[in-house]
Amino acid sequence: MGWLAIFSPIHAAENSNFSIRWVTNSNQSIVEAAGFDTNTLRQFQSTNWQAADWQKLLSVYVGQDDLPADMSAPPMLGSYRVEANSIYFQPQFPLQRAVTYRAIFRPSRLLGANNSAADLVARFQLPPTRQKPTTVVTRVYPTADVLPENLLKFYVHFSAPMQGGHIYDHIRLRNEAGKLVELPFLEIDEEFWNPEMTRLTLFIDPGRIKRGVQPLEEIGPALETGKHYTLEIDSAWHDNAGLPLHEGFTKSFRVGPPDREPPAPATWKITAPEAGTRVPLAVEFTEPMDAALALRVIRVANSAGALVEGERALSDREQHWRFTPHASWKAGGYQLQVQNTIEDLAGNNIGKAFEVDLSEGVQRRFTNGVVKLPFDVQ
Amino acid sequence: MNTTYRFAMTFLMLGALTAALHAANWTEGMKEGKPEFKSMGPLAFGPEGILLVADTKAAAITAIATDDTAPVKNAKALKIEGINQKIAGLLGTSADQLLINDMVVNPISRNAYLAISRGRGPDAVPVLVRVKAGGELEAVSLNKVKFSRGELPDAPVDGVVGQGNRQSNPRQESITDIAFLEDRVLIAGLSNEEFASTLRAIPFPFKTVGSGTSVEIYHGAHGKFETRAPVRTFVPFKVGNQPSLLAAYTCTPLVQFPISDLQPGAKIKGKTVAELGNRNRPLDMIVYQKDGKDYLLLANSSRGVMKISTDNIENAEKIEAPVGGGGTKGQTYETIARWTGVDQLDRLDAQNALVVRRGEGNSLNLESMPLP
Numbered sequence: 001m002g003w004l005a006i007f008s009p010i011h012a013a014e015n016s017n018f019s020i021r022w023v024t025n026s027n028q029s030i031v032e033a034a035g036f037d038t039n040t041l042r043q044f045q046s047t048n049w050q051a052a053d054w055q056k057l058l059s060v061y062v063g064q065d066d067l068p069a070d071m072s073a074p075p076m077l078g079s080y081r082v083e084a085n086s087i088y089f090q091p092q093f094p095l096q097r098a099v100t101y102r103a104i105f106r107p108s109r110l111l112g113a114n115n116s117a118a119d120l121v122a123r124f125q126l127p128p129t130r131q132k133p134t135t136v137v138t139r140v141y142p143t144a145d146v147l148p149e150n151l152l153k154f155y156v157h158f159s160a161p162m163q164g165g166h167i168y169d170h171i172r173l174r175n176e177a178g179k180l181v182e183l184p185f186l187e188i189d190e191e192f193w194n195p196e197m198t199r200l201t202l203f204i205d206p207g208r209i210k211r212g213v214q215p216l217e218e219i220g221p222a223l224e225t226g227k228h229y230t231l232e233i234d235s236a237w238h239d240n241a242g243l244p245l246h247e248g249f250t251k252s253f254r255v256g257p258p259d260r261e262p263p264a265p266a267t268w269k270i271t272a273p274e275a276g277t278r279v280p281l282a283v284e285f286t287e288p289m290d291a292a293l294a295l296r297v298i299r300v301a302n303s304a305g306a307l308v309e310g311e312r313a314l315s316d317r318e319q320h321w322r323f324t325p326h327a328s329w330k331a332g333g334y335q336l337q338v339q340n341t342i343e344d345l346a347g348n349n350i351g352k353a354f355e356v357d358l359s360e361g362v363q364r365r366f367t368n369g370v371v372k373l374p375f376d377v378q
Numbered sequence: 379m380n381t382t383y384r385f386a387m388t389f390l391m392l393g394a395l396t397a398a399l400h401a402a403n404w405t406e407g408m409k410e411g412k413p414e415f416k417s418m419g420p421l422a423f424g425p426e427g428i429l430l431v432a433d434t435k436a437a438a439i440t441a442i443a444t445d446d447t448a449p450v451k452n453a454k455a456l457k458i459e460g461i462n463q464k465i466a467g468l469l470g471t472s473a474d475q476l477l478i479n480d481m482v483v484n485p486i487s488r489n490a491y492l493a494i495s496r497g498r499g500p501d502a503v504p505v506l507v508r509v510k511a512g513g514e515l516e517a518v519s520l521n522k523v524k525f526s527r528g529e530l531p532d533a534p535v536d537g538v539v540g541q542g543n544r545q546s547n548p549r550q551e552s553i554t555d556i557a558f559l560e561d562r563v564l565i566a567g568l569s570n571e572e573f574a575s576t577l578r579a580i581p582f583p584f585k586t587v588g589s590g591t592s593v594e595i596y597h598g599a600h601g602k603f604e605t606r607a608p609v610r611t612f613v614p615f616k617v618g619n620q621p622s623l624l625a626a627y628t629c630t631p632l633v634q635f636p637i638s639d640l641q642p643g644a645k646i647k648g649k650t651v652a653e654l655g656n657r658n659r660p661l662d663m664i665v666y667q668k669d670g671k672d673y674l675l676l677a678n679s680s681r682g683v684m685k686i687s688t689d690n691i692e693n694a695e696k697i698e699a700p701v702g703g704g705g706t707k708g709q710t711y712e713t714i715a716r717w718t719g720v721d722q723l724d725r726l727d728a729q730n731a732l733v734v735r736r737g738e739g740n741s742l743n744l745e746s747m748p749l750p
Contacts, residue, residue: 062467073467077517091470093496093503099472152573163498165477186628187659187679188610189479190419190552192570195435197500199548201570206608206628240499292571296549347573347606354573354606 020105022124031103034086054080098128135160135239137249141291144317148259152347154202161197161240170237176228184222259346272375275331280322288318290343297339336373406583408524418493418504421482424558432553443524453488462742481722528584566609593644618692626660651694652708662723683717
């Protein structure tokens with residue numbers, strides 16, 4: 001209590017001038033504690049108080065006051081400053097909507113050990129958002145209705161940024177009897193979002209698709225040929241604004257046989273456009289390809305090897321790829337460049353199936369490379 | 379995660395001179411200032427209280443000289459109930475808007491550090507929280523610290539996806555585990571697009587030119603089928619005389635491969651040394667000693683915590699034939715039934731572990747437990 005000694009005793013009559021309130025200006029909510037006399041304020045300004053010292057006098061807590069958890073809650077982080085005739089506390093992080101914040105000012109800490117001045121409390125809550133739920137799942141890839149038994153992943157696209165953490169509570173796979181498939185997805189803490197959190201990658205647990213692996217023998221594959229399934233995303237999943245989805249989403253599909261054949265670009269059908277136009281280059285795959293990879297690892301280069309700028313798009317159950325250049329096509333030779341990390345829906349790469357059966361004796365070489373398919377624009 | 383204890387002892391004895399030369403400049407290349415973080419994921423301690431923080435969004439590892447180097451041999455027992463609620467209170471948010479991404483113990487001071495996400499959206503703020511010996515929580519101020527940064531090599535730069543304007547690259551590699559070993563930081567990663575698991579080794583102290591070794595991890599299931607395998611967590615471990623890594627794949631088995639396999643561009647297959655049964659989703663793994671023997675402790679999301687023997691692991695046969703009917707082959711293990719709901723695990727001191735485990739309701743508790 002040594003630090004109390006630096007303050008000259010304050011007359012009891014002045015106690016009633018103490019006040020505390022929340023002040024909001026330009027989107028910031030801060031706490032103002034007022035009612036000090038000039039001597040006290042001068043002493044504040046000349047001290048070298050750390051946060052722990054300030055917190056004894058003025059501190060802010062999250063939550064209601066009656067719950068046991070709140071009794072032991074630590075004070076919130078923030079900065080203190082003395083300005084005009086008041087002390088201000090500014091939270092270090094933005095306040096959260098619909099959460100009660102409780103600021104407590106303890107003038108008794110100034111008045112000496114015997115003083116019984118009551119603590120002053122001011123509560124504050126940012127109103128809950130008035131917005132209505134609008135975020136939806138815009139698309140799930142693959143879009144085909146028939147998927148291979150050894151399907152590797154889904155991509156779920158949202159119309160706005162989402163919240164992560166505990167996402168698997170909102171994602172389910174149901175079989176044709178309406179029963180939940182147990183743990184079909186790779187559920188790890190590191191969720192597979194894009195940076196904006198508008199796209200989520202769901203991997204089928206590899207242990208539930210690979211052959212010769214113990215989990216498969218014990219609890220069976222996630223998907224079985226000939227059966228129907230439904231992927232469900234429930235609307236209770238919150239977006240980044242804290243609102244649930246406007247509605248849930250389901251994708252029903254049938255499962256076909258496993259695909260163990262690597263994609264073979266030599267079998268793709270390339271339809272070259274005419275020179276002088278901006279008609280898209282069209283490529284027809286022999287099977288649906290992984291949507292994200294098909295849009296990223298396939299490029300077009302001219303005869304000098306320079307990449308041609310343009311827009312890539314997929315259609316027809318991700319079997320059709322087209323490229324619209326920014327500038328008109330010039331006549332000449334071009335190359336479609338495909339990195340062999342591209343995957344089909346079962347994760348087979350160019351030159352290497354997802355699973356290599358070593359007993360076959362055929363050593364398939366896997367090199368990090370690019371397959372180049374030439375075409376002419378005339 | 380204190381994965382370097384055993385190694386540090388071995389290598390210091392064998393390579394005393396080299397180690398001594400290195401010890402003089404672990405902070406080489408560090409500047410004083412405020413490191414920027416887009417996210418904070420896996421944590422690991424390097425030498426001399428240097429904390430390594432993985433930032434998946436920035437595809438970088440940041441090394442911070444914590445100066446938390448007052449040695450403590452035996453830590454005090456610790457139990458903080460509702461640590462998620464307390465940290466949320468500290469950061470001015472509700473507990474459901476807080477994620478604990480990792481927890482490690484400084485092997486010198488025995489203080490615990492947590493990588494926290496305040497918020498669950500793309501604008502979540504990463505915060506480093508320290509738990510001091512008395513149980514007091516503090517947000518570690520990073521305004522003026524000595525730090526250095528290692529960028530992950532081979533991060534893909536392509537990603538101009540349509541729409542004219544350059545959009546951000548949707549491809550991201552999630553870092554699932556990191557460890558410091560000798561003079562390198564090892565980093566396990568999983569891509570959100572191609573199904574690929576990589577293990578990278580970048581030299582430490584960090585060099586400015588990205589000169590990492592990257593290998594692909596494969597899983598040979600029973601010697602017949604080989605596929606790429608997602609590594610979830612790993613520890614350095616000496617198998618016989620061979621410095622190795624023990625890795626827990628997401629699809630069940632525990633595999634071992636020698637560190638010497640980490641050659642650039644190599645394809646690492648790993649020898650399966652234990653089949654841990656189905657529904658196994660490994661979370662965290664540590665090595666510890668009990669009664670003069672080494673054990674692995676593996677926290678698992680659905681099956682509790684497994685104590686795995688390393689007896690004779692250097693002679694472990696490759697598990698070749700399918701192990702059916704719930705039997706196990708390879709290293710023996712027991713499930714420690716009383717360790718339920720463990721999310722995070724690290725060694726606290728020679729006798730104890732520190733865990734984050736699910737408590738009542740939505741509480742997460744931080745508590746010390748005697749090593750089994």
